[in-house]
Amino acid sequence: MSQNMLWNSTASMANLRRRAEIIASIRAFFASRNILEVDTPVMSNAAVSDPYIDTIECRYQPLVGGEVETKYLQSSPEYAMKRLLASGSGAIYQISKAFRNGEVGRRHNPEFSMLEWYRPGFDHRQLMNEVAELLLPLLGIAESNQYSYAQVFDTYLGIDPHTASIAELQAIAAEHIDSDFQDNNRDNWLNLLMSHVIEPQLADEGAVFVYDYPASQAALAKVSQDVQGRAVAERFELFVQGVELANGYHELTDAAEQARRFSEDNRQRGAENLPQRPTDDLLVAALEQGMPSCAGVAVGIDRLIMQAIGANDIADVIAFPFPRA
Amino acid sequence: MANYSTNQFKNGLKVMLDGDPCSMVDVEFVKPGKGQAFTRVKMKNLMSGRTWERTFKSGESVEGADVMDTDMEYLYSDGEMWHFMDPKSYEQVAADKTAIGDAHLWLKEQDACQVTLFNGNPISVTPPNFVELEVVETDPGLKGDTAQGGSKPATLQSGAVVRVPLFIERGEMLKIDTRTGEYVSRA
Numbered sequence A: 001m002s003q004n005m006l007w008n009s010t011a012s013m014a015n016l017r018r019r020a021e022i023i024a025s026i027r028a029f030f031a032s033r034n035i036l037e038v039d040t041p042v043m044s045n046a047a048v049s050d051p052y053i054d055t056i057e058c059r060y061q062p063l064v065g066g067e068v069e070t071k072y073l074q075s076s077p078e079y080a081m082k083r084l085l086a087s088g089s090g091a092i093y094q095i096s097k098a099f100r101n102g103e104v105g106r107r108h109n110p111e112f113s114m115l116e117w118y119r120p121g122f123d124h125r126q127l128m129n130e131v132a133e134l135l136l137p138l139l140g141i142a143e144s145n146q147y148s149y150a151q152v153f154d155t156y157l158g159i160d161p162h163t164a165s166i167a168e169l170q171a172i173a174a175e176h177i178d179s180d181f182q183d184n185n186r187d188n189w190l191n192l193l194m195s196h197v198i199e200p201q202l203a204d205e206g207a208v209f210v211y212d213y214p215a216s217q218a219a220l221a222k223v224s225q226d227v228q229g230r231a232v233a234e235r236f237e238l239f240v241q242g243v244e245l246a247n248g249y250h251e252l253t254d255a256a257e258q259a260r261r262f263s264e265d266n267r268q269r270g271a272e273n274l275p276q277r278p279t280d281d282l283l284v285a286a287l288e289q290g291m292p293s294c295a296g297v298a299v300g301i302d303r304l305i306m307q308a309i310g311a312n313d314i315a316d317v318i319a320f321p322f323p324r325a
Numbered sequence B: 001m002a003n004y005s006t007n008q009f010k011n012g013l014k015v016m017l018d019g020d021p022c023s024m025v026d027v028e029f030v031k032p033g034k035g036q037a038f039t040r041v042k043m044k045n046l047m048s049g050r051t052w053e054r055t056f057k058s059g060e061s062v063e064g065a066d067v068m069d070t071d072m073e074y075l076y077s078d079g080e081m082w083h084f085m086d087p088k089s090y091e092q093v094a095a096d097k098t099a100i101g102d103a104h105l106w107l108k109e110q111d112a113c114q115v116t117l118f119n120g121n122p123i124s125v126t127p128p129n130f131v132e133l134e135v136v137e138t139d140p141g142l143k144g145d146t147a148q149g150g151s152k153p154a155t156l157q158s159g160a161v162v163r164v165p166l167f168i169e170r171g172e173m174l175k176i177d178t179r180t181g182e183y184v185s186r187a
Helices: A013-032 A078-086 A124-139 A149-157 A166-176 A186-205 A255-271 A281-289 A301-309 B097-106
Strands: A056-060 A069-073 A092-099 A111-120 A144-148 A207-214 A223-225 A231-240 A243-250 A294-300 B003-005 B014-017 B020-030 B038-045 B051-057 B061-063 B067-077 B082-085 B092-095 B112-118 B121-126 B130-138 B151-156 B161-165 B173-177 B182-186
Touching (some): A013 A092, A013 A124, A013 A301, A078 A092, A078 A111, A078 A281, A078 A294, A124 A144, A124 A207, A124 A294, A124 A301, A144 A149, A149 A186, A149 A207, A166 A186, A186 A207, A186 B038, A186 B051, A243 A301, A294 A301, B014 B061, B082 B121, B092 B112, B097 B121, B151 B173, B161 B173
Parallel strands (some): A144 A207
Antiparallel strands (some): A092 A111, A111 A294, A207 A231, A231 A243, A243 A294, B003 B061, B014 B020, B020 B038, B038 B051, B067 B082, B067 B112, B082 B092, B112 B121, B130 B151, B130 B173, B151 B161, B173 B182
16 A cells, blocks of 8 residues: 555554543543553663563654663553552552563554553452443353463363473464464463463353463562462453453562563573563562552453454554554 | 465465365464464365365475466367467476366467466366357257246357357357356357
C-alpha cells in the first residue's frame, strides 16, 4: 500500500467510542473506591530488568546539538509507582502508555496502553477478586474461575510444572508443537507449553485466573510455599477467551532480594547476549526506606477493549497502529 | 540463498524446511508476558501441499527457498507430462503428475497459467481463476427449462466433469471457476 493510503484510522469510530467509554468506566470504578490517579514518567534513566522485555532507548540532549544521554521509554510504570507507594501515596492507579521493543503482532503494538494499580494491605488473592470486579462487567462475563499454575498443567498436560525436568517438558512439547529448537531454560519450555497448548484450551472457560507461578517466574512478586510445600511466586495472570489480559503480584518489598533479582536478570541477559541496561537503583532505595506490603496488577487496555468488542486484531481498537504511527 | 530470521518472517516468504520448499501462509508473534517470544507460522509444503503449524524461537533463522512463480503458456500433454512455455524466453518446462495436481482438469492449450518453479523445475501449476471450456458430452437439453430446476453432469474438453443447468447443450462454451470447479455461466 502506498504511503499516502495509510493516513486514516484503522479502528472504526464506533470502536474508538467504545474504547473511550471503557476507559471512563475504569476511572469511575477507581474514583468510587477512593483510589488516586497518578502520572509517572514515561522516559526514565533506568530500564526494566526482565530478560525478555526489551526497552526502547531514546536520546536526550541537555544542550541541543550537544552530548547525548541515553534514556529509556518505560515498559511499564511499575518501578515509578512503587516509589510513589514508598513515598506514602496509599492506593494508586495509572492509565499510561508503555513501550516494548520488537513486539508487533495481532495482539501486540510496540506502544500500547496499560492500566496499573496498587493496593496497600492486599495480597494477590484479594487483588484477583478486585480485578474480577472491575473487568468482568466490562467484558459481559458473569464469573471467573481460579486455578493454580500446577492445576492447569496437571489438567491439560498431566505434568507437575514445578518438578518436571527439561527433558520431560521438551518431550511433552514435541507431542503438541512442531518445532526444532533446543533450549536449556526450563521456563522457556513452560512458557511455550502455556502459550501454545494451555492458553488456547482456557478459551473455553471464559475468564480464568491462574495463580502461584513457579518461583523461577516470580519477576517482582513475593515467593512463598504452597500447600504442598513447593516454592511458588505469589503472582497471577488473567486469561479471557485464552488471551492474557492481566499480570499481578503480591509485591516483593525486600530491597536486598530486589537487588539480587536485578543482578540475576542481568546475568541471564549476559548469558543470552541480550543488551545490559542500567537497573533502577531508585526502586531499590525506595524498598530500603520501606514500601508498604501491597499487591499490584497491570492490565493491557488495548487487549481488554479487543475482548470487550470481540475484535481479532489490535488495529481494530487503536487509531494508528505502529505501521501508521 | 539468504537466511531469514524470525523478525523477517512474513506471509508469502518461501523457505526450506526438512528439505522441502515451504511457503508462509500466516505468521503470528506470540509472547508470554515475561517469557521469551515465539513466532508461530502456518506453513504450506509446496511439494506435498500439506499445511501445518510450526513454532520458532525468536531469533531462529531458516534458509530461503529458490521458488519462483512464473506466468507460462500451456502447450500440450503427452499423456505423462504437461508442457509449458515461458512466453518471453520461449523456454519450456514439463510438469509431472504430482506437480500438475488437479490443475490438468482445467487446462486448455495456449491458456496462461502460473507455474511455480523450484530450482528451475515445476512443482505446482495454478490455472487461471476462470476458464472457458467446451462441452463434449452431456444429456440432451430440456426444452422450456431455461432458468431453474436441477442440474446434470457435463464432460468438458479438458476431461473435467462439472454440474451444469439442464438447458446446456453439447458444443456450448462454458465459463468455469477453477477454484471451486463450478459452472459460472455460458461463455
